[in-house]
Amino acid sequence: MDTARDLVIEERKDSISTKGKHKKQLKCDTDSVAGCVSQRACVYCGARVVLNPITDAIHLVHGPIGCASYTWDIRGSLSSGSDLYRNSFSTDLKEEDVIFGGEKKLAKAIDELVANYPSKLVFVYSTCIVGVIGDDLEAVCKAASQRHNIEVIPVQSSGFIGNKSAGYRAACDALLRLIEPQEQKIKKTNSINYLGDFNLAAEAWIIQNYLKEMGIDINVTFTGDSSYDALKKAPGASLNIIQCAGSMTYLAGKMKEIYNIPYLNISFLGIEDTSESLRKVAAFFNNKEMMARTEALIERQTQKVLPVIEAYREKFAGKKAAVYVGGGFKAISLIKQFREIGIEVVMIGTQTGQKDEYETIHELVDEGTVVLDDANPAELEKFMVEKGAHLLVGGVKERPLAYKLGVAFIDHNHDRKHPLGGYVGAVNFAKEVYSTLCSPVWKYVDSMGGV
Numbered sequence: 001m002d003t004a005r006d007l008v009i010e011e012r013k014d015s016i017s018t019k020g021k022h023k024k025q026l027k028c029d030t031d032s033v034a035g036c037v038s039q040r041a042c043v044y045c046g047a048r049v050v051l052n053p054i055t056d057a058i059h060l061v062h063g064p065i066g067c068a069s070y071t072w073d074i075r076g077s078l079s080s081g082s083d084l085y086r087n088s089f090s091t092d093l094k095e096e097d098v099i100f101g102g103e104k105k106l107a108k109a110i111d112e113l114v115a116n117y118p119s120k121l122v123f124v125y126s127t128c129i130v131g132v133i134g135d136d137l138e139a140v141c142k143a144a145s146q147r148h149n150i151e152v153i154p155v156q157s158s159g160f161i162g163n164k165s166a167g168y169r170a171a172c173d174a175l176l177r178l179i180e181p182q183e184q185k186i187k188k189t190n191s192i193n194y195l196g197d198f199n200l201a202a203e204a205w206i207i208q209n210y211l212k213e214m215g216i217d218i219n220v221t222f223t224g225d226s227s228y229d230a231l232k233k234a235p236g237a238s239l240n241i242i243q244c245a246g247s248m249t250y251l252a253g254k255m256k257e258i259y260n261i262p263y264l265n266i267s268f269l270g271i272e273d274t275s276e277s278l279r280k281v282a283a284f285f286n287n288k289e290m291m292a293r294t295e296a297l298i299e300r301q302t303q304k305v306l307p308v309i310e311a312y313r314e315k316f317a318g319k320k321a322a323v324y325v326g327g328g329f330k331a332i333s334l335i336k337q338f339r340e341i342g343i344e345v346v347m348i349g350t351q352t353g354q355k356d357e358y359e360t361i362h363e364l365v366d367e368g369t370v371v372l373d374d375a376n377p378a379e380l381e382k383f384m385v386e387k388g389a390h391l392l393v394g395g396v397k398e399r400p401l402a403y404k405l406g407v408a409f410i411d412h413n414h415d416r417k418h419p420l421g422g423y424v425g426a427v428n429f430a431k432e433v434y435s436t437l438c439s440p441v442w443k444y445v446d447s448m449g450g451v
């Protein structure tokens with residue numbers, strides 16, 4: 001062991017494993033280490049990912065201006081209605097506020113925003129510094145709610161309270177306050193809530209069309225293209241389906257407890273998982289005609305996209321991929337999706353993967369594949385080089401790392417502008433892999449060593 005990097009990796013060896021003869025239990029869901037040693041997003045970012053797609057809400061960040069930079073312009077969530085969510089409002093806390101407290105500034109900011117942007121709903125996000133100075137968000141929001149007769153909901157997403165998953169829970173708690181009904185609503189037949197799709201590049205609309213063809217209506221999507229009024233009707237669905245399990249399993253569990261709505265985990269990434277998920281949803285309703293419509297849809301869509309996928313597959317012979325994404329469900333689907341296009345996954349990690357998801361990942365990957373939780377840049381670099389990856393799939397933070405190593409990159413996060421969900425997404429994925437992996441630019445780059 002001779003470098004600082006090796007020392008860091010040695011310290012975190014419980015969170016890294018290589019698939020081999022001896023199965024190792026991976027340590028996961030630990031608190032993020034303070035400072036920029038992790039690739040994970042912070043607690044506040046986790047909460048913002050989940051709530052920001054609510055289109056007609058005022059999203060107010062209570063913190064220094066830097067936190068508000070995590071905003072719509074790096075996000076691909078689309079709206080069919082209001083555009084209010086595309087503004088990123090901030091209280092812009094300064095030194096004086098840190099010393100004397102920021103509650104008055106926050107109350108004033110809410111008053112100003114409500115006067116200028118009519119809305120029935122305000123989310124106030126707590127950030128690291130608010131957790132340190134101890135502003136009482138609950139009290140300020142309650143008073144503002146009474147003053148304006150609208151819902152002003154605090155999102156308890158201060159830094160230092162855990163990891164990105166804690167932010168997901170804070171967002172789900174805020175949603176539960178919003179959807180709590182005064183009385184139990186009557187269930188609608190064939191109506192579902194779609195959880196964990198943020199309508200990136202219209203993905204929720206693509207899935208909505210598949211379900212419609214099967215004879216199922218989406219009651220409300222959490223939270224892609226959703227609105228205050230739509231979310232209020234959430235208890236009226238007869239089933240919750242969860243795409244992003246990391247962010248929404250907690251909410252689905254609570255909705256089962258409170259409203260008795262069952263839930264299913266699904267994934268609309270890749271041909272295999274999309275088809276399986278549609279079948280799973282149809283099976284829940286146990287309706288022969290719906291099942292027949294579903295099979296017809298799967299057959300038609302698969303026949304349409306398979307030849308395109310096959311053509312790309314030939315071009316990817318011998319290529320290897322590294323994956324570092326947010327949730328475990330996405331990582332699992334990506335292993336299968338890479339298999340569909342003939343690429344081997346040699347390194348795979350997540351920010352918020354859970355024990356059972358890592359077990360599935362371990363079963364799916366080939367011998368020798370490195371599996372790691374909450375990685376830092378040094379670890380990603382070491383294992384990509386060691387395993388000879390030609391491509392990295394990640395988010396905005398991983399892009400520079402891939403390019404510095406001279407390998408191809410695919411953005412699979414919230415800032416992308418093209419859909420990767422459903423059958424059309426499977427084709428887009430293969431196309432994107434081709435355009436980055438087979439780009440002529442790599443001829444001029446010293447792979448794994450820089451330009």
Ligand code: SF4
Nearest residue numbers: 042044067127128159
């Ligand atoms: S909440 Fe904390 S970690 Fe997150 S962006 Fe703001 S300062 Fe950074």
